[in-house]
Amino acid sequence: DAGVTQSPTHLIKTRxxxxxxxxxxxxxxxxxxxxxxxxxxxxxFIFQYYEEEERQRGNFPDRFSGHQFPNYSSExxxxxxxxxxxxxxxxxxxLIGTTYEQYFGPGTRLTVT
Amino acid sequence: GDSVTQMEGPVTLSEEAxxxxxxxxTATGYPSLFWYVQYPGEGLQLLLKxxxxxxxxSNKGFEATYRxxxxxxxxxxxxxxxxxxxxxxxxxxxxxxxxALIFGKGTTLSVSS
Numbered sequence: 001d002a003g004v005t006q007s008p009t010h011l012i013k014t015r016x017x018x019x020x021x022x023x024x025x026x027x028x029x030x031x032x033x034x035x036x037x038x039x040x041x042x043x044x045f046i047f048q049y050y051e052e053e054e055r056q057r058g059n060f061p062d063r064f065s066g067h068q069f070p071n072y073s074s075e076x077x078x079x080x081x082x083x084x085x086x087x088x089x090x091x092x093x094x095l096i097g098t099t100y101e102q103y104f105g106p107g108t109r110l111t112v113t
Numbered sequence: 114g115d116s117v118t119q120m121e122g123p124v125t126l127s128e129e130a131x132x133x134x135x136x137x138x139t140a141t142g143y144p145s146l147f148w149y150v151q152y153p154g155e156g157l158q159l160l161l162k163x164x165x166x167x168x169x170x171s172n173k174g175f176e177a178t179y180r181x182x183x184x185x186x187x188x189x190x191x192x193x194x195x196x197x198x199x200x201x202x203x204x205x206x207x208x209x210x211x212x213a214l215i216f217g218k219g220t221t222l223s224v225s226s
Contacts, residue, residue, distance in 0.1 A: 004156075033213070042117075042202050042216030043157070056212040090156055092214075100145045100164070100206055102214060104156040 002027055004093050004105035012111045013081050021076040021108045025093030031055075032074040033102060034066060037088040049074055050096055078110075086112045115140045119203050119217035126193055126224050134188040134220045136177075136203035144205040146170075146179055146186040147214070151200045160188075160201070193224045 005024045013019050025032050031050045035043035045058035049068035068074045072093075078085055088109050092102035120135040138146065145164045149157040161170035163179035163186065170177050175190045186203060200219045207213040 035214075040218070042204075042218050043214070045207070045213035045215070048212050058213060092157075100147075101159065101162070104149075104158070106154075106156040 004091055004103050006089075006091050006105040006108050008108060009106070010109045010111075012113060015081055015083060015112055017081050018077065018079045019081060019110060021078075021089050021091075021110070023074045023076070023091030023093075023105060025072050025074070025091075026103050029093035029095055029103070030072050031094045031096050032068060032072065033092045033094070034074070034076045035090040035092065035104075036060070037090055037107070039087070043090055046076070081112045083112050086110060115205070115207050115215045117203050117205060117215055117217035119201075119220050122200075122219075122221040124220060124222045126222070128195055128224055128226050129192045130224075132188070132190040132193045132197075132222065134201055134203075134222070136186045136188065136217060138184050138186065138203070138205050138215075140184075140205055140207075140215075143181055144207070146177070147204045148175070148177055148186070148188050149202040149204060149216075151202065151219070153199070157202065193222070195224045195226050198222055198224045 033048040034046040037043040047057040048055045052068045063079045088107040090107045091105045094102045116139045147162045148160040161172040163170040166181040203217045204214045
């Protein structure tokens with residue numbers, strides 16, 4: 001049973017560029033959440049997707065956007081990258097009826113120079 | 114607003130020592146509570162959870178009891194091993210709808226033999 005997978009593992013971008021991160025949920029899961037984890041901090045909720053719609057959003061600017069596909073996989077897009085966007089981006093999947101139990105992927109390490 | 118406060122680390126222990134990591138939360142109502150563990154270079158893994166007051170979550174020798182009177186969910190283990198070295202995060206659900214997880218800043222545990 002495949003767990004949550006994310007790609008790429010690492011990414012280096014220049015300030016002002018755009019980036020797309022990808023996530024495949026655990027088999028059988030239909031809900032995907034994205035979190036940003038800055039170095040030495042706990043993860044912060046960005047947004048959650050269900051049925052291809054954004055269900056809830058955290059306190060992040062519109063530069064952060066997402067998408068969920070019919071196969072439940074998801075993308076996180078960040079435009080106009082800032083140095084402060086450097087972080088580990090974590091994807092978590094769950095079932096809509098039990099979203100309290102979220103399974104996390106290994107993350108994508110984004111470095112903005 | 115909702116928040117989670119964990120004891121600051123790092124916590125350094127010898128093998129077989131007793132572990133306590135304190136966690137308190139601020140939230141509306143009585144949210145589900147969680148402990149996640151993050152091993153070096155990996156994503157978060159759910160360690161244990163409690164969904165209502167006085168519940169005790171347990172897993173791999175770790176325990177935590179949901180105390181609504183003190184809004185606490187302290188993590189304990191009677192005898193730590195070197196393999197328990199990791200970062201531990203306390204978290205709660207942001208609302209009863211069960212979407213966003215609110216995390217503490219994490220506590221680093223280092224166990225030496």
